[in-house]
Amino acid sequence: MSLPTTLLLSLILFSAVLVSVLVALPGITASRGGKILAFLVLFVLPLLCMAIGVSSEVERSKSTSFCLSCHVMEPYGRSLRVDDPSYLAAAHFENHRVPADEACYTCHTDYAMFGGVRAKLHGLKHVYVQYLGKLPQQIHLYEPYNNRECLHCHLGARSFEEGAVHNADPELLPAVKANKMSCLSSGCHDVVHNISNLDKAKFWKGAN
Amino acid sequence: MAATSALQKRLRIAGIFVIVGLVIEAICLLWARPIAFVVMVVIGGLFSAIGVIVFLYSIVSGPQE
Numbered sequence: 001m002s003l004p005t006t007l008l009l010s011l012i013l014f015s016a017v018l019v020s021v022l023v024a025l026p027g028i029t030a031s032r033g034g035k036i037l038a039f040l041v042l043f044v045l046p047l048l049c050m051a052i053g054v055s056s057e058v059e060r061s062k063s064t065s066f067c068l069s070c071h072v073m074e075p076y077g078r079s080l081r082v083d084d085p086s087y088l089a090a091a092h093f094e095n096h097r098v099p100a101d102e103a104c105y106t107c108h109t110d111y112a113m114f115g116g117v118r119a120k121l122h123g124l125k126h127v128y129v130q131y132l133g134k135l136p137q138q139i140h141l142y143e144p145y146n147n148r149e150c151l152h153c154h155l156g157a158r159s160f161e162e163g164a165v166h167n168a169d170p171e172l173l174p175a176v177k178a179n180k181m182s183c184l185s186s187g188c189h190d191v192v193h194n195i196s197n198l199d200k201a202k203f204w205k206g207a208n
Numbered sequence: 209m210a211a212t213s214a215l216q217k218r219l220r221i222a223g224i225f226v227i228v229g230l231v232i233e234a235i236c237l238l239w240a241r242p243i244a245f246v247v248m249v250v251i252g253g254l255f256s257a258i259g260v261i262v263f264l265y266s267i268v269s270g271p272q273e
Contacts, residue, residue: 012230013234016231038219070242
């Protein structure tokens with residue numbers, strides 16, 4: 001269990017104990033100190049616990065394990081460990097080009113100001129579909145993959161800016177940077193998760 | 209005296225709602241599943257909110273000193 005979660009659980013436990021005291025002895029609110037205690041434990045602490053709790057859950061929902069906890073995402077999780085550098089997602093995950101514990105979120109969330117909130121609203125829809133709706137046969141992105149997610153890290157990197165293939169055509173890099181030519185679907189980096197081919201793939205067992 | 213008793217009764221009810229909300233929140237924090245987030249916000253948040261509202265109502269409708 002992470003330290004913030006432990007601290008939050010301690011705060012919740014502390015609050016629950018204080019509320020229990022108030023429930024058992026409501027007469028203490030007759031004094032000024034009791035009134036202050038009641039205000040703290042029945043107003044301030046519950047709101048504080050809920051605010052920190054929601055923030056903690058939102059933060060945890062960025063984790064790779066959180067995304068992969070839905071059964072439908074299992075093959076996508078397996079695709080991160082394919083032993084083939086042509087698999088883009090696996091190459092990024094295995095070589096820590098993206099944080100391994102936030103791999104899904106790093107590549108699949110807009111980096112705009114409200115991107116995170118919008119992604120979370122999509123996430124709520126996913127939870128609904130997972131438990132109450134009908135799971136689709138194949139998962140699709142809501143919008144074509146935006147180069148912005150790649151450029152967030154690669155823009156300005158020497159290997160990207162000075163790469164021989166990237167500079168073979170002088171119009172290629174400007175088109176990529178303007179999102180007019182997709183990094184993924186234009187035939188250059190088109191092997192990403194490819195879950196339909198996982199049966200034939202070899203898998204990396206991970207570092208010891 | 210009766211008003212004080214009613215106030216204490218409302219505080220008890222508020223406290224019970226808050227405790228239930230806090231317990232749900234604690235369980236959801238230990239339960240690392242996507243549904244935990246929804247349960248925490250919707251059910252835990254609802255109980256906590258009812259507790260807070262009952263508390264606020266009890267202090268504005270309580271006996272005047």
